[in-house]
Amino acid sequence: MRGAVHEHGYHLLFAEVQELTGVGWQPMFEYLPAAWMAFISFGVYALLRPDPAAIPAAAFVGLIPSTARFWGRAFFVPIGFSLA
Numbered sequence: 001m002r003g004a005v006h007e008h009g010y011h012l013l014f015a016e017v018q019e020l021t022g023v024g025w026q027p028m029f030e031y032l033p034a035a036w037m038a039f040i041s042f043g044v045y046a047l048l049r050p051d052p053a054a055i056p057a058a059a060f061v062g063l064i065p066s067t068a069r070f071w072g073r074a075f076f077v078p079i080g081f082s083l084a
Helices: 008-021 025-048 054-062 078-083
Strands: none
Touching: 008 054, 025 054
8 A cells, every 4th residue: 555646536536627617726726625615514504404503503614724734624635625
């Protein structure tokens, strides 16, 4: 397993998205993490919708910190997207 890159599909997926949509790499790196964060928050809201705590739960999911030490959803890296 030494030297193996385990995220082959990750890079290929976004290369295909870039090729199909025509969106450049820079806007993809800037806006896709925010879109992913919004999608996850909406998913939490949709799962908890009948409960009155659905809106605060979705807000708290969006407030999970992303730092250079803990690569969260705000970074366009494979580990950040898999943890989200």
